[in-house]
Every structure is written in C-alpha cells, then in structure tokens.
Amino acid sequence: MPGHIARAVPSPQPLIAGVDEAGRGPLAGPVCVAAVILDPAKPIAGLSDSKQLSERKRDVLYPLIREHALAWHITFVEADEIDRLNIFQATMAGMSRALRGLSPAPGFARIDGNKLPRDLPCPGEALVGGDALDPAISAASILAKVARDARMHELHAQYPQYGFDRHKGYPSPLHLAALREHGPCPEHRRSYAPVRAALEASRLL
Numbered sequence: 001m002p003g004h005i006a007r008a009v010p011s012p013q014p015l016i017a018g019v020d021e022a023g024r025g026p027l028a029g030p031v032c033v034a035a036v037i038l039d040p041a042k043p044i045a046g047l048s049d050s051k052q053l054s055e056r057k058r059d060v061l062y063p064l065i066r067e068h069a070l071a072w073h074i075t076f077v078e079a080d081e082i083d084r085l086n087i088f089q090a091t092m093a094g095m096s097r098a099l100r101g102l103s104p105a106p107g108f109a110r111i112d113g114n115k116l117p118r119d120l121p122c123p124g125e126a127l128v129g130g131d132a133l134d135p136a137i138s139a140a141s142i143l144a145k146v147a148r149d150a151r152m153h154e155l156h157a158q159y160p161q162y163g164f165d166r167h168k169g170y171p172s173p174l175h176l177a178a179l180r181e182h183g184p185c186p187e188h189r190r191s192y193a194p195v196r197a198a199l200e201a202s203r204l205l
Contacts, residue, residue, distance in 0.1 A: 014107025015070065017122075018136025019095050021112075022050070022144040024087055026169030027179070027195050028162070028188045029155055030076040031087070032148035033094035034140040035102055035109070042068040047138040049131040050145040062146040065139045072139075073101030074147045083191040092117040098140075112137050159185045 021033045038044070044064050046057065053061070066072055077094040085093065096117045099109055109124035111117075112131045116124055130137040149168055156165035162178045162185065169175070169187075171194055179194060183202035188195045 014122075015104060016136060017071075017099060017102060017106035017109045018130070018134055018138070018140045019098060019109055019111040020050075020131050020137050020141035020144055021091055021094060022141070022148045023169070024091060025171075026189075027171050027175065027192050028079065028164065028169035028185070029152050030078045030148065031082065031091050031094055032074065032076050032144045032151065033091065033098045034072065034074045034143035034147065035095075035098035035106075036065060036072045036136050036139040036143060037070040037102060037104070037106055038136045038139060039068055039070045044068055044135075044139065047135045047142070049138060050141040052132065053142070055149075058142050058146050061139075061142050065143055069139065071102040071104055071106075072143060073098050074143055075101060076148075076151065079187055079189045082189050086191065087189075088115075096120060110134050110137055112141065155187055159187065 015037050017035045017037045019035045021031055023029060023031045046061060050058055075094050075097045077090045082090040095111060096119050099106060100121050106122050109120060109122055110130060111124055111126050114126050114128050116126050127134060131141040152164045152168040161182050163174050167175045176194060179198045184190065184195050184199050190196060190199060
C-alpha cells in the first residue's frame with residue numbers, strides 16, 4: 001500500500017474579547033460595561049487605561065475602536081438593578097451581558113480585575129490591572145468610560161440640580177451638598193450609604 005502523510009489542519013485562534021467597566025463608585029447613574037474584540041489587522045495606536053487618558057484622547061479613540069474592532073458591545077446596568085443585586089453582582093451580570101452581545105462571539109475573555117462572572121459565555125481569565133496591560137481591555141475601558149460620561153450628561157439635562165455633568169455621579173463635595181439639599185433622584189443608588197442617609201433625612205422633614 002502506498003504510504004500517506006496525515007496533516008493536522010491547524011485550528012483558528014479563538015477570538016479574544018477584552019472586558020472592562022466604568023462607574024462602580026458613583027452614587028448615581030449606571031455601571032457601564034464594554035466588551036471588545038480587536039482586529040489584529042487594524043491596530044489602534046494609543047490604547048491605554050482610560051483613567052490615564054485625557055478626555056480629549058478618549059473622545060478621539062472612542063470612534064476608532066468602534067470602527068476598527070471586529071466586534072464591540074456596550075451595556076448599562078441601571079441603579080435599580082445595582083440596588084437589587086449589589087454593585088459586585090450587578091457588575092458581573094453586566095460583564096456577561098456585554099460578552100453575549102458580541103458578534104462574532106468570542107472564544108475567550110480577558111476581564112479587568114480579580115473575579116470572573118459565574119455565567120461567562122466562554123472561557124476567560126481575570127487580569128488585575130488589565131486595562132493597562134491588554135489592548136482589548138484598554139479599548140473596553142475607553143468605550144465604557146466615554147459611554148457612561150455621555151449618559152451622565154443626559155442625566156444632567158434631566159436633573160440639573162445635582163451637577164452630574166461635572167462629577168459624573170461620584171461623591172464629590174458638590175454632589176454630596178446637592179444630595180443633602182434636594183434628596184435623591186430616581187437615578188441615585190439607594191443601597192449606597194450617603195444616598196440612604198439623604199433619603200432618611202428627607203423623610204424626616
């Protein structure tokens with residue numbers, strides 16, 4: 001019998017998604033989670049942890065990521081769900097949703113932080129400081145930050161008395177003073193202690 005040579009067909013590399021969030025610490029507004037699969041054929045210069053970039057640089061990179069990535073998805077976890085689940089579980093839920101929203105679907109996920117959601121749609125790893133180490137996570141951090149900031153500007157138009165356009169819901173002195181003066185609005189996270197205290201104070205008036 002003539003001999004034959006068996007050749008293994010190399011399997012394609014799995015698509016790798018980076019995942020990050022913005023907005024765990026604020027007293028108001030949503031947590032925003034983004035997932036990104038970058039295209040190796042279309043590298044994007046300047047990707048880094050969104051917190052290390054200026055607002056102007058983030059605004060430049062935001063449309064480039066959306067244009068050049070193989071896939072991206074942004075999801076918001078609203079204040080009522082944060083209050084119902086707690087901030088950690090709400091963020092984990094948002095990460096799973098962001099990954100499930102990607103098309104094509106990823107074969108692997110790298111997530112900024114030290115915890116993985118239990119219901120990931122694919123294998124994954126947690127990477128502490130990943131937003132400064134992995135370009136896909138950096139891209140996700142930029143999408144999440146810019147999208148959340150835009151949402152907070154929208155909320156400022158609805159509730160201008162709180163100054164959401166300036167502090168984005170974080171507990172700045174300006175925000176805390178407005179919270180004491182006006183009480184919480186529907187976008188405030190009632191499970192957070194300063195909001196809970198303001199709500200109790202308003203009930204005593």
